[in-house]
Amino acid sequence: MNNEVKEQILQQIMRGGLIIGNLIIENSGSVTYNSYDNTDHHKLKQEVNREAIGRAIREVQCYMWGKAAYAVIFCAMRDGFKYGDNATQFETTVDELSHELGLDYPCPPNTIASSFYNNSYLKLNVERWEAMNVKPRSVFLAKAFHEAMVKELEKF
Numbered sequence: 001m002n003n004e005v006k007e008q009i010l011q012q013i014m015r016g017g018l019i020i021g022n023l024i025i026e027n028s029g030s031v032t033y034n035s036y037d038n039t040d041h042h043k044l045k046q047e048v049n050r051e052a053i054g055r056a057i058r059e060v061q062c063y064m065w066g067k068a069a070y071a072v073i074f075c076a077m078r079d080g081f082k083y084g085d086n087a088t089q090f091e092t093t094v095d096e097l098s099h100e101l102g103l104d105y106p107c108p109p110n111t112i113a114s115s116f117y118n119n120s121y122l123k124l125n126v127e128r129w130e131a132m133n134v135k136p137r138s139v140f141l142a143k144a145f146h147e148a149m150v151k152e153l154e155k156f
Helices: 003-014 041-063 069-080 087-101 111-118 136-154
Strands: 018-020 023-025 031-033
Touching: 041 069, 041 087, 041 136, 069 087, 069 111, 069 136, 087 111
Parallel strands: none
Antiparallel strands: 018 023, 023 031
């Protein structure tokens, strides 16, 4: 690839994104693999991810011990899938999904912030939790959610 092509690609990314077949490169630096040609790809990507998150949560809710477990799921999304939304946005999404999908636990505002305040290990990367002797239920839930999310994303 010559420098002129590289420059054109970079300019497209800086303007808001670039779609090459089923590869989406956004100006945030995230890369997504999906197969759709809709120019409104950001909205569709959010819906796909939102639905995948909801189905993955439903898959692992039997391992959850309460709404504080959503902080573990948020960390799994943050570290395993480069989730771009902040904790407040995640809480809003999950709370909406809990009503739509009938999840066992709602996710009211400040659930994740409260969990972060009370559990400093949540600030660490999920991959370090076992080495840091984090609660086994948190490690297990993070791994189970990661596996469920991978399965959901493979469907797209």
